Amino acid sequence: MTRLGQRKTLLLAFAAILAALVGCQVVAGIQSRSLDPLNPVCQLPSGSGPTVRFADLLPTSDLVDLCIRPTGSSDWGLPLLAGGGTACSSSTELNAAGFAYTQVSVTFNAPAATVDVKAIPGGSPCTVAALSEGDGLALATNATTTLASIGGNNVANQIVAWPEADAAETSGQRFRFVHAAPGTGPVDLGLTKDAHLPTTVVSDLFSQAVPFGGPVPSGTTSGFAGATLEDNGYLQLLTGKFQVGANLDGDTSAKALFEYTFPAGTNTYSTYLIGIAGNTQYPLRALTCSEDTNLAPPTPLTIGCVPSTLSSISVDVWNPALYGPNSPYFADRRNVVPAALAAPSPAADVVCLVEVDEDVDKNAILAAATNTTGGSGPYGYVYLPTTDLSTQPTNPKAQNGQVPPPPTTTPCNGVDPSVVSAAIQCGEQNCSTSTGDPSGQLQGSTDCLVSECASDFLNVQGAGATGTTEGLSCYNCLIVYIASDTSWQVAQNNCTTDTRAPLGFSGAENSMILSKYPLNNTDIYVLPSTLYRRSVLYASVQLEDQSVDFYCGFLSTTLNASALPYNGNYGNGATDSQTAWQNEQTYQGQQLISFVQGKSGSNPAIIVGDWRSSIGVSADAGVSPPPNTFLPNDLNPATMTQFQQTSGWVFAGSAVDPSPSPWATQCNFCPEQENPYNLTDSYFVSQPMLANWPSTGPGTITSEQLVFTQGAVSEDGGTDNDPLSPYYGVNISVVRPH
16 A cells, blocks of 8 residues: 555646637637637537547547647647637546547537647647647548547557448447557457457457458458448447457457447447557457437546456455454354355455354355355355364474474463462353353353453463463463353363463464365465464466466464463564564564465465555545545554565555545454444555566556445344444455466
8 A cells, every 4th residue: 555645637728828819719710719708618619510529549648638620721729628618627527638548529520521630738739749640631521530549559649530320320239340459460350258358259240350540441241140231330230238359360269359248229339449468557458439329428528438348357355253252243243244255246256264263154154155065156166274283384483593392381381270270260150151161151252251350360370480471371371262162171171281382263274265266286374373373375276268376364463462462482582562463473474475485486476365464544635535434554564564565566456556546445444433343443454465467557456445344234133234344355356467
């Protein structure tokens, strides 16, 4: 995440133009108007010539205005938008400066039947150098002509004229296909096998390939059943839905460069192949624009254009916080989480789940969300490894390079057994599912132990020989097992008879990967951790056309420093609990980096998880976030910072592509005003990352949103409609590597 900057807008530079003009002004030969007062609306000026529209298909970030004059004239007059009225300078659809790439204007009348046209930077006069230009363009007299700015990618910039349909469509779908993707060879247009990428073209619609720079070449026919090729390259096809795509001419695999599904109905469209192959900022795709004159345009200045969906992979990461009775409203929430995973809208391709600790919850999720064991969920592939108390860290070395010696005594060694028994018996009597019964479990959360048994458990913490941590080790062991849904008797036995280091839920792995695609070469990296199991899962996700590496990680929290004073081996010598927990987490992050680098090398990888680390975000001075938007604060940012500084790694989301809103990434662990399970803290702890992605510029992340935010929990049988978890999930859609 980065600091959020205020979006700047550009104003049209009227003053420089108007200062030299007096009296009556001729606007590019299109119209004559009085200079004072200026037209307070925004309406494209029209002349006496044929109807035209402007299409900005040149892949650049320029915002452009248009200059147009009769061929043979020396006077450009005012640019199109500058002559359209003062309201054009604040037009929201044009960002107040000009037409952007992929925008297509409404129609207006040219000043003559043959014109010179040039595109210029928005806000500039027509005397500046052209971004693209076309001279002596003959316009259709019986149809609208599209004046399109094309080029780039080592192809000369130019403005070309393409006549549109010369009659209204009344009986079906009609569209023309125009090749405007510079650097891409001729393509064959046809129907596709699937309604999404990747797919193949299965039935050609034209007898010839379409080269760059226009619609179908002269002499083209269509032998497709039910299709009629009309004037100016328009193809009348079907009235219902149909899906089209294009493949490179001569490509025997017929791999589709794009796929677009036309809706049912009666309409006229132009479908433009635009963009640059392999470029994520201006990706190769189709842009389909409705030219139906019977429909009102979506804005006063532009017609409706829809880009085709890119070939992407959608990923969810979510912590449903199913960690036993200490989790808020655990009993109520555990019953609704599986259903939410079974029917997300839309279902991600791959899901990383963390902190699902108990087998009963894992099994419920698998039964609901997968179709591997007779269920009907969207996921057919699962990776859920098994670990226990005997499972050792993959790299057990501490920060000093030495392997800590294994414990040789029980956690409660050196603590008077009667002190341990007193604490356990207090819990049995006051905080148990079965009062006075050693086989009972913790009722509610450990808050009950604080209110009813604080002195007994503090006696445990302070027990043992002077100058030792025996009491602290015993205390942590008891709390962890009691909070892990074990019985009072089992918790006491584990801490007084088992020499293995205590881990909640008996060291069980608590992360899993769910996938629509096959998971190959799965692996687990067991992180060094204290009191609770932490790990990173790996799988090679086999997509239709390639594979990508996927990592699902979970790091130790630093928020339990006061409740569970640190007594582990990875605090890096820190003498206070908070710093020690932070050091352990940051060390885990270092091992995650090493694991990814060793496993993936230069292969593209998606890295998601709950990092329990957050880099705070603040607004610039004078800029406030929208209502009910809570910006994240710092939470041991050192861990996230080292990810951010790793070569080849980028944060996926707002830091890569801030559109459509600089506030897209806010908290996913949000304060109580947003999420009633929490208090005042606000963090973003599930920052997705990309490693070795071929391009990570704007357009790499096609969407980023919080998921699993819906209200679905009625606490204790009440009528509340609270979220599924203290954490919201995060979804990103990532353009696949090319």
